[in-house]
Amino acid sequence: MPQTRSADQVHAALTADIVQGALRPGDALAEAALAARFGLSRTPIREALQRLAAEALVERGPRRAFVVRRLGTDALRHLFEALAELEALCASMSALRMTAADHAALAAILDRGDAPGADYAAVNIQFHEALRAGAGNDVLACLLADLNRRSLPWRSAQFQLRTGRIDTSRAEHRAILDAVATRRPDRAADLMRGHMAASLGVILDLLAARDRAYSAG
Incomplete structure (x- = not known):
């Protein structure tokens, strides 16, 4: 499966989790854990997280790891x-x-x-x-x-x-x-x-x- 398509699918799944509340503000989004969840390498995971950051759904937390953004x-x-x-x-x-x-x-x-x-x-x-x-x-x-x-x-x-x-x-x-x-x-x-x-x-x-x-x- 092409990496871009994989990143699209990860992005869509994480967006739904955030909007619907399955992922809460402050929850960590570790690349290794997400790679295991989706059965992918870290490259499409990283691309999806960067897109979510551009959309202000996630942000950098402690030790530069991504976390779900607290959006009021x-x-x-x-x-x-x-x-x-x-x-x-x-x-x-x-x-x-x-x-x-x-x-x-x-x-x-x-x-x-x-x-x-x-x-x-x-x-x-x-x-x-x-x-x-x-x-x-x-x-x-x-x-x-x-x-x-x-x-x-x-x-x-x-x-x-x-x-x-x-x-x-x-x-x-x-x-x-x-x-x-x-x-x-x-x-x-x-x-x-x-x-x-x-x-x-x-x-x-x-x-x-x-x-x-x-x-x-």
Whole structure:
């Protein structure tokens, strides 16, 4: 199995463990123990841990070993506040710059998300990426890159752990598409802010539920 693919699988498994609470803040992530758990060499384990560090899910602890990061609600709120404003700006600029062909491509992405068995988390990523591309601003895209990397595990988790969020997200996406296609930049920006606020609300609820489970345990 290629090392990159192995690293992807380790990254996905550890992300799920952290978001769902199987791994708690402060838990050690020793390379040797993880290599034994996944039956891999240390190279893909190290790559996965470095990606998790870039996403701010883990950090260096004592003796430079990785540990699960203690991420509070304020940190997530600040992250999503910044992300919402930049995403809103992308939606606004896309409403001014996207072509009819771009609108059709954006609608096709949402149609794929409506299909039975669709990987909605992947569709969500594609929709937001298309809007960023539609904004046509490389500087804005670069500013968003780090925030997207740090928020993505939480944004994907909301669909895995709160399946009802998929339906509300679909409706929000359709409303944003309508505002973009009818060239209403202010409307598109406001809808995107609301969309990101709704996601944050679900994610904070997940964190609260995880903290209650910790307390009960």
